[in-house]
Amino acid sequence: MGGITERFRVVRRRLRGMASAWAGASLLAIGLGACVADQAAGPVTPAVVRVPAEAPRTTGRERAADADHLKLVASFGGEARAPNVMRLLTEVTDRLVKASERPDQAYAVTLLDSPVVNAFALPNGRLYVTRGLVALASDTSEVAAVLAHEMAHVTLNHATARSELELRSALVSRVVADVLNDPDTGAQLQHQSRFALARFSREQELEADATGVRTLAKAGYDPFAAGRFLTALNRSTNLKTGSGGTGEPDMLATHPGTAERITQVTRAARRIGAPGIGADDRAQYLAAVDGLPYGDNPRDGAVRGHRFVHPGLGIAFDVPPGFVLENTRSAVLGTTPDGNRRLLFDQIEAKDGQPLDVALKGSWNDALDPAGFETREVEGHPAAFALSRGKDWTFRLAAIRVDDTTFRMIMAAKGATDPDPAFRPWVASLRAITPEEAVLRPLRLQVVQAGSTSAEELARRMAVPDRALDRFLVLNGLERGAALVPGRSYKIVVE
Known part of the structure; x- marks a missing residue:
């Protein structure tokens, strides 16, 4: 579980700049240990676009061992069971391969059972796309625009080039520090190399964008689709973080800003032709995604109404007003739209017979205010409370033992504001659930036809915890105030 101070730093970074997926997830190296997913599913054979056996391999590498592939897929929660979507991905990839700069390259496509918006490629030609x-x-x-971008990383050998740059930078820093006995200069060179690697990665992304747009158009798809998807991604990210903007740029970011990328791919598309060229194959796509699971897998925890229910852990709690939750494998994270309050819910290890206040203190890296310690029962469960005041944040903490499991609940407020008024009711809402409550129906996409209905009317049918209209508009690539076209199909989320 680690130190909570560092976790909240991660939470802030994640909730400020979660332009994941295509804008932050072309993970071209094998090391994917930082990737997590909250879904699970049984194995499904990935779709393979086949080429003649005698065709040369551009990467010069054998396919990753099945064991490594399964470990990677498991880190994203397994493979999704969606035959129609897999068929679509296979057909799209086959079409793109024929139009690509290296039609001899073989690809294997895997659909990951994760609600996170994510896609990446490995140098051996494996492509991964999440159902999110x-x-x-x-x-x-x-979808083709995303796949064309990831395929470009493979054909351009970006992973190999980046690995060579990393090794060369590390070697120079080590030689200066160890061999020449100049650790200060070695550290300085290492710091400079981080900026060089970040700049190199951003240049790779822009290069893959340009190549992807050309491949997209050559395959007969609408080249402006790349800009549309990046726009949807940006809107989805802002919706999730509750912000109206993308935050300050990070000089060490491995991807360019989304606005810059939208400008670049739109410019590349205009060089090919005017808007309206190429096919979008919308009907084919909607037929494939109708019924696709949406959001978190219920057995791994999900928000239903104003409650978070986790059948696997056998608990539930009320979502504090104003908070938007993100459910990960190791913790439930939350933030308010203004970013001034955060929360975290996870498990901590407590030895047999260890007092809860000792277990809570041992799970926290920063100093605790002695005046904030308190032990009492919450809904019949033993609990310990603590207070921590940092330079920029004030934290309220609690450890609660439910049966044999110890849960930790933390709420932070920016500055000297005490989050206790919202923290106490949140803690008090934690309870064990009944077997009947543990049965949650998964959410799924449903494709419906619009009659004389408005976007607001379809949004009211959405089984989402908040901002139903905004979510409906983002899912369908619509702007606020846009009129629905009678007889046209749209996606909604239902239970």
Whole structure:
């Protein structure tokens, strides 16, 4: 579980700049240990686009061992069971391969059972797309734009080039520090190399964008789909973080800003032709995604109404007013739209017979205010409370033992504001659930036809915890105030 101070730093970074997926997830190296997913599913054979056996391999590498592939897939929660979507991805990839700069390259496509919007490629030609990304796209051409971008990373050998740059930078720093006995200069060179690597990665992304747009158009798809998907991704990110902007740019970010990328891919598309060229194959896409699971897998925890229910842990709690939750494998994270309050819910280890206040203190890296310690029962469960005041944040903490499991609940408020008024009711809402409550129906996409209905009317049918209209608009690539076209199909989320 680690130190909570560092976790909240991660939470702040994640909730400020969660332009994941295509804008932050072309993970071209094998090391994917930082990737997590909250879904699970049984194994499904990935779709393989086949080429003649005698065709040369551009990467010069054998396919990753099945064991390594399974470990990677498991880190994202398994493979999604969605035959129609897999068929679509296979057809799209086959079409893109024929139009790519290296039609001899073989690819294997895997659909990951994760609600996170994400896609990446490995140097050996394995492509990975999450069902969260598929759900966000509005048509086949947008999914094709993502796949064309990832394929470009493979054909351009970006992973190999980056690995060589990393090794060369590390070698120079080590020689200066160890061999020449100049650790200060070695550290300075290492710091400079981080900026060089970040700049190199951003240049790779822009290069993959340009190549991807050309491949997209050559395959007969709408080249403007790349810009549309990046726009949807940006809107989805802002919706999730509750902000109206993308935050300050990070000089060490491995991807360019989304606005810059939208400008670049739109410019590349205009060089090919005017808007309206190429196919979007929207009907094919909607037929494939109808019924696709949406959001968190219920057995791993999900928000239903104003409650968070986790059948696997056998608990539930009320979502504090104003908070938007993100459910990960190791913790439930939350933030308010203004970013001034955060929360975290996870488990901590407590030895047999260890007092809860000792266990809570041992799980926290920063100093605790002695005046904030308190032990009492919460809904019949033993609990310990603590207070921590940092330079920029004030934290309220609690450890609660439910049966044999110790849960930790933390709420932070920016500055000297005490989060206790919202923290106490949140803690008091934690309770064990009944077997009947543990049965949650998964959310899924449903494709419906619009009659004389408005976007607001369809949004009211959405089974989402908040901002139903905004979510409906983002899912369908619509702007606020846009009129629905009678007889046209749209996606909604239902239980």
